[in-house]
Amino acid sequence: KQEVTQIPAALSVPEGENLVLNCSFTDSAIYNLQWFRQDPGKGLTSLLLIQSSQREQTSGRLNASLDKSSGRSTLYIAASQPGDSATYLCAVKAYGGSQGNLIFGKGTKLSVKP
Amino acid sequence: ETGVTQTPRHLVMGMTNKKSLKCEQHLGHNAMYWYKQSAKKPLELMFVYSLEERVENNSVPSRFSPECPNSSHLFLHLHTLQPEDSALYLCASSQDLGPSGVFGNRETQYFGPGTRLLVL
Numbered sequence: 001k002q003e004v005t006q007i008p009a010a011l012s013v014p015e016g017e018n019l020v021l022n023c024s025f026t027d028s029a030i031y032n033l034q035w036f037r038q039d040p041g042k043g044l045t046s047l048l049l050i051q052s053s054q055r056e057q058t059s060g061r062l063n064a065s066l067d068k069s070s071g072r073s074t075l076y077i078a079a080s081q082p083g084d085s086a087t088y089l090c091a092v093k094a095y096g097g098s099q100g101n102l103i104f105g106k107g108t109k110l111s112v113k114p
Numbered sequence: 115e116t117g118v119t120q121t122p123r124h125l126v127m128g129m130t131n132k133k134s135l136k137c138e139q140h141l142g143h144n145a146m147y148w149y150k151q152s153a154k155k156p157l158e159l160m161f162v163y164s165l166e167e168r169v170e171n172n173s174v175p176s177r178f179s180p181e182c183p184n185s186s187h188l189f190l191h192l193h194t195l196q197p198e199d200s201a202l203y204l205c206a207s208s209q210d211l212g213p214s215g216v217f218g219n220r221e222t223q224y225f226g227p228g229t230r231l232l233v234l
Contacts, residue, residue: 004156034222043118043204043225044157089157093221101170102223104157 002027002094006105013080014113021075021108023090028068034102035064035075036089044089048075080112117141118226120205126232127195135190135229137205145211146188147223148180151202163188164211195233202228 003026013019023033032051036044048057048064050073056065063076077084087109091102117140127133139146148160162170163182177199179191188205205228209220 032221036225041202041228041230043120043227044206044223046222046224049219049222091157101159101162101172102157106154106156 002103004105006108010109012111018078023073025071025092029095031093033073034091038087082112082114085112120226124230132193137188139207143207143209145208147206149204197233200233204228
């Protein structure tokens, strides 16, 4: 059974710092991995999607990497800002799973202090 | 604005009530989803619809009943719920179910803001 783990559960950093969020998954047979952002009491916003054959994706100050063989992904945020404060969720779409079924981690709650 | 709207945003109901959650997507997508987000648990997929047909029901109790009358609308009908059903219910949509290959992102899911449900 595919399981997704995100460490740390919470992270507090000063503004301007570069930071890395970690995601690991137990079964490397995945189609893709996606990072989402969730603001308090709100829905999810897709940040980056990495297909299984890709190693990284970049969008602005965000860079996500994927090492499928080791079951790991990282989300790198450069020059963090208070507006980056949110919960970041990682999800994988696994082979053999139900159609459209994303397996989510519990998230990392990020707080960027001014 | 994600293009996916949900109503109501907040709902309080008793265990004997019947209520419905509504989701509408303005993105021209073919697939829609219901998720449940409970405190301290990962997001859980409940139902998946593709082209208005249910393709997945993840062992959800029958007190939750989905309905997809057309590709733009998705409902979740609630009856005789339990207090442990209190959660944030999220709707999402995607162009297709996927997978769409190396260069395709047709399965990227776009989420609504959710309905915060409290069952007393």
